[in-house]
Amino acid sequence: MTVATHAEHHDGPPSSFFKRWFLSTNHKDIGSLYLLWALLMFFVGGTMAMIIRAELFQPGLQVVDPHFFNQMTTMHALVMIFGAVMPAFTGLANWMIPLQVGAPDMALPRLNNFSFWLLPAGSLILLSTMFMPGGAPASGWTMYPPLVLQTGMAFPFMVFAVHILGISSILGAINIIATVLNMRAPGMTLMKMPLFVWTWLITAFLLIATLPVLSGAVTMLLTDQFFGTTFFYAGGGGDPVMYQHIFWFFGHPEVYILILPAFGIVSTIIPTFSRKPLFGYSSMVYATASIAFLSFIVWAHHMFTVGMPLSGELFFMYATMLISVPTGVKVFNWVATMWKGSLTFETPMLFALAFVVLFTIGGFSGLMLAIAPADFQYHDTYFVVAHFHYVLVTGAVFSIMAAVYYWLPKWTGHMYNERLAKLHFWLSVISVNVLFFPQHFLGLAGMPRRIPDYSLQFAEWNMISSIGGFVYGASQLLFLAGVIICIRGGKKAPSKAWDGAKGLEWEVPSPAPFHTFDTPPLVK
Amino acid sequence: MALGFGGCVRFDGVQSALAPVSPEADHVFSLSWIMFWGSVAILVLVMVLGFYAVFGRRRPALDGNKMVIAGGVLLPLLALPPLLVYALALGDGLRAPPPEGALRIEVTGHQWWWEVRYRFPDAGDDFTTANEIHLPVGQAVEVLVTSNDVIHSFWVPRLAGKIDAMPGHANRLTLKAEEAGEFRGQCAEFCGAQHTHMAFVVVAKPQEAFEAWAAGQRKPARQPSSTEARRGLAAFLSQGCVECHTVRGTPASGRIGPDLTHVGSRRTLAAGTLDNNSATLAALIRDYQEFKPGADMPSHKDAFDQPTAESIAAYLEELQ
Ligand code: HEC
Ligand SMILES: [Cu+2]
Numbered sequence: 001m002t003v004a005t006h007a008e009h010h011d012g013p014p015s016s017f018f019k020r021w022f023l024s025t026n027h028k029d030i031g032s033l034y035l036l037w038a039l040l041m042f043f044v045g046g047t048m049a050m051i052i053r054a055e056l057f058q059p060g061l062q063v064v065d066p067h068f069f070n071q072m073t074t075m076h077a078l079v080m081i082f083g084a085v086m087p088a089f090t091g092l093a094n095w096m097i098p099l100q101v102g103a104p105d106m107a108l109p110r111l112n113n114f115s116f117w118l119l120p121a122g123s124l125i126l127l128s129t130m131f132m133p134g135g136a137p138a139s140g141w142t143m144y145p146p147l148v149l150q151t152g153m154a155f156p157f158m159v160f161a162v163h164i165l166g167i168s169s170i171l172g173a174i175n176i177i178a179t180v181l182n183m184r185a186p187g188m189t190l191m192k193m194p195l196f197v198w199t200w201l202i203t204a205f206l207l208i209a210t211l212p213v214l215s216g217a218v219t220m221l222l223t224d225q226f227f228g229t230t231f232f233y234a235g236g237g238g239d240p241v242m243y244q245h246i247f248w249f250f251g252h253p254e255v256y257i258l259i260l261p262a263f264g265i266v267s268t269i270i271p272t273f274s275r276k277p278l279f280g281y282s283s284m285v286y287a288t289a290s291i292a293f294l295s296f297i298v299w300a301h302h303m304f305t306v307g308m309p310l311s312g313e314l315f316f317m318y319a320t321m322l323i324s325v326p327t328g329v330k331v332f333n334w335v336a337t338m339w340k341g342s343l344t345f346e347t348p349m350l351f352a353l354a355f356v357v358l359f360t361i362g363g364f365s366g367l368m369l370a371i372a373p374a375d376f377q378y379h380d381t382y383f384v385v386a387h388f389h390y391v392l393v394t395g396a397v398f399s400i401m402a403a404v405y406y407w408l409p410k411w412t413g414h415m416y417n418e419r420l421a422k423l424h425f426w427l428s429v430i431s432v433n434v435l436f437f438p439q440h441f442l443g444l445a446g447m448p449r450r451i452p453d454y455s456l457q458f459a460e461w462n463m464i465s466s467i468g469g470f471v472y473g474a475s476q477l478l479f480l481a482g483v484i485i486c487i488r489g490g491k492k493a494p495s496k497a498w499d500g501a502k503g504l505e506w507e508v509p510s511p512a513p514f515h516t517f518d519t520p521p522l523v524k
Numbered sequence: 525m526a527l528g529f530g531g532c533v534r535f536d537g538v539q540s541a542l543a544p545v546s547p548e549a550d551h552v553f554s555l556s557w558i559m560f561w562g563s564v565a566i567l568v569l570v571m572v573l574g575f576y577a578v579f580g581r582r583r584p585a586l587d588g589n590k591m592v593i594a595g596g597v598l599l600p601l602l603a604l605p606p607l608l609v610y611a612l613a614l615g616d617g618l619r620a621p622p623p624e625g626a627l628r629i630e631v632t633g634h635q636w637w638w639e640v641r642y643r644f645p646d647a648g649d650d651f652t653t654a655n656e657i658h659l660p661v662g663q664a665v666e667v668l669v670t671s672n673d674v675i676h677s678f679w680v681p682r683l684a685g686k687i688d689a690m691p692g693h694a695n696r697l698t699l700k701a702e703e704a705g706e707f708r709g710q711c712a713e714f715c716g717a718q719h720t721h722m723a724f725v726v727v728a729k730p731q732e733a734f735e736a737w738a739a740g741q742r743k744p745a746r747q748p749s750s751t752e753a754r755r756g757l758a759a760f761l762s763q764g765c766v767e768c769h770t771v772r773g774t775p776a777s778g779r780i781g782p783d784l785t786h787v788g789s790r791r792t793l794a795a796g797t798l799d800n801n802s803a804t805l806a807a808l809i810r811d812y813q814e815f816k817p818g819a820d821m822p823s824h825k826d827a828f829d830q831p832t833a834e835s836i837a838a839y840l841e842e843l844q
Binding site (some may be wrong): 065067100137144146150211228234239240241277279300305306307313317318321327329331333336340353360361364367371372373374377379380381385419446447449450451452453454455457 | 537538539540541542549551552555556559560563566567570571573574577578588589591592595596597599600601604607608611612614615616673674675677679680684685686687688690691692693695696710711713714715716717718719720721723746803817818
């Protein structure tokens with residue numbers, strides 16, 4: 001028995017499909033599973049977004065009823081955050097961290113299998129609520145009480161799903177920390193680690209620190225609902241504002257969980273295609289760490305309108321503004337990296353550059369939102385919707401696409417189709433701006449978020465935004481096609497797929513064999 | 525004012541933060557443009573720098589450290605404190621208590637309508653209405669906002685930023701309209717199925733007109749004048765409406781739904797969603813759920829026929 005497993009271990013993947021994909025403890029296979037699941041959820045959440053934009057194409061109610069619309073906005077957010085973006089980053093971490101630090105696998109391979117399989121379980125529980133009496137949760141993804149307590153049968157399932165997805169992420173984070181801290185190749189000191197590894201290490205600590213807080217918050221909702229507690233019920237001495245404090249203590253670091261790995265990806269890709277080392281490596285590490293630290297003390301800028309004393313507003317405004325310093329350092333480091341480089345513009349680079357520009361736009365609108373008196377106007381309007389989609393779509397999602405194009409040759413052994421990928425990029429980058437930029441205007445013109453029906457003065461920009469949305473949605477099918485084509489064949493990729501690329505992952509063959517770095521490489 | 529995209533965006537809307545009619549909203553409006561153009565300037569600067577980095581012909585060797593420190597550290601540290609100070613000064617004014625003796629309006633959010641109570645120095649002058657707020661032009665008015673159920677948010681973009689209506693809290697907002705006119709307000713905090721249909725109207729008018737309006741609202745409901753309206757009153761009293769609605773001067777004193785004492789004088793129905801006219805009123809009375817599914821007002825499709833609905837509508841229309 002031991003002999004057999006041992007032999008199998010060295011021969012490559014198990015031959016049985018079930019054994020290979022369900023019982024896998026291999027970081028590459030689990031990484032692929034994460035990425036495929038994220039891709040699936042990206043299209044599920046995307047379909048919901050299309051329904052939302054179809055309803056908003058015109059004023060009035062045409063496509064769905066308001067309750068269903070509210071289910072869509074709620075589920076779209078939960079699916080995209082917990083089902084698509086976070087798992088996609090975890091998948092990238094699974095695939096790339098061991099390769100980048102020269103480790104044979106993740107530190108805790110069985111835990112890795114468990115944390116992955118919790119993900120489909122949690123996602124499916126969440127999605128199943130759509131078929132329950134009363135429908136899916138429709139309270140917004142922030143699950144504010146008292147409204148969330150009006151959810152029907154879906155309520156406990158939503159809480160359960162959040163718990164399971166939270167455990168999945170925490171276990172994944174533990175694994176990443178254990179791998180990075182214990183499994184680095186000899187000679188790879190912390191300050192020699194690729195920036196993607198650094199950003200993920202910091203992200204993992206954020207996950208461990210904040211997800212239990214979210215679980216606590218939803219558990220308090222659960223006991224308020226079923227066991228007679230009154231944490232958030234004003235009539236029983238509780239306070240709904242307290243929920244918002246607890247939620248955003250999780251929620252704000254969460255948005256950095258969704259963006260720090262993106263910084264790592266962009267800091268990997270820009271040097272490769274500039275054929276220069278990353279400028280200001282250590283300042284990048286410190287900037288990432290400062291952003292992570294600051295993310296814990298800015299939460300209440302999400303709740304300026306609850307009626308906060310001026311001193312509170314002052315503190316949270318000030319802390320939020322400080323974030324622009326490390327972020328600015330990053331942006332200028334990227335510019336300095338490109339300075340005098342010999343640049344080429346393959347698709348990963350295009351996505352990374354679009355990330356820098358568009359994420360910066362999201363940063364500026366974020367800064368505007370951080371100014372409390374102005375936020376009284378912008379809060380809960382389409383301005384906010386525009387802001388966080390710039391950060392999460394042209395930020396997080398663009399970085400994930402950049403990463404996929406960048407590492408696909410390593411994963412599949414084939415180069416992707418560059419023309420198709422460029423088409424995907426240009427369609428995406430144009431349509432995404434048509435989709436989200438007008439939403440700034442809508443917000444300023446007074447359109448609240450989360451409404452299926454709106455008054456006439458918002459009609460033009462909504463129609464334009466919807467058209468952008470449909471084109472953006474459709475363009476993502478090109479991404480799917482590009483990935484499938486690349487998996488099935490294409491030009492053979494050399495072990496170092498990009499001539500400017502640096503890092504251990506490019507020293508193993510493409511596709512990366514089932515087992516890599518059985519003997520650790522030596523890093524000088 | 526024409527700093528922006530005036531031509532291509534409908535900024536003149538009845539609900540636009542970019543068409544301010546109060547000093548508060550005006551300050552935030554200018555602040556918005558300052559921040560907008562500031563952001564554009566910095567973004568363009570960074571982009572130009574980036575383009576130059578990539579395509580510039582004779583790029584000088586760069587002291588990257590200096591650039592990062594100048595752009596990443598000094599720029600925000602110099603640009604942001606003035607913004608913070610300005611914002612603070614502004615914030616102080618926005619939440620300042622209104623002058624002594626100012627008119628006070630208590631607004632309570634309900635799923636999905638607004639209860640509006642006017643408080644005068646003499647309690648005998650108080651009255652209640654719904655989904656419509658009248659203000660005297662040029663006077664600061666104190667608005668105390670709370671909620672009866674879930675969280676709502678009270679927002680009249682042309683007059684001021686929003687403030688949440690929180691169960692268990694009374695949040696204060698000062699409104700001051702510098703111009704007469706009608707401004708649309710809307711619930712801004714997601715509050716359930718009909719959140720999208722939870723708007724209201726603010727009417728700012730000169731002091732005398734305001735006082736005349738208030739005097740009218742203070743009076744009990746007038747007696748029905750036609751046979752049709754008399755039939756309507758009888759039906760209104762017998763069909764259970766009284767459980768939920770108040771019509772001062774009749775036995776109807778329910779508190780679950782909007783006060784209907786002067787519903788005929790209001791511009792809109794169903795919380796700022798529909799124009800107030802007899803056909804709409806009758807249709808709503810007959811089948812509210814058709815227009816606003818989930819609202820606390822039941823459908824009366826099976827309770828009475830269309831002519832009855834029309835006579836109730838005729839009665840309520842007379843309640844000017
Ligand atoms: C169970 C309580 C209830 C009963 C019974 C009830 N209503 Fe209502 N009514 C409401 C509520 C609550 C609203 C506000 C609903 C909303 O728009 O969200 C309302 C709204 C209205 C409105 C619109 C008011 C406005 O300012 O927009 C009218 C008119 C009205 N009701 C008339 C009637 C009549 C006539 C009857 C009897 C045939 C009746 N209601 C019975 C609760 C009730
Ligand atoms: Cu509301």
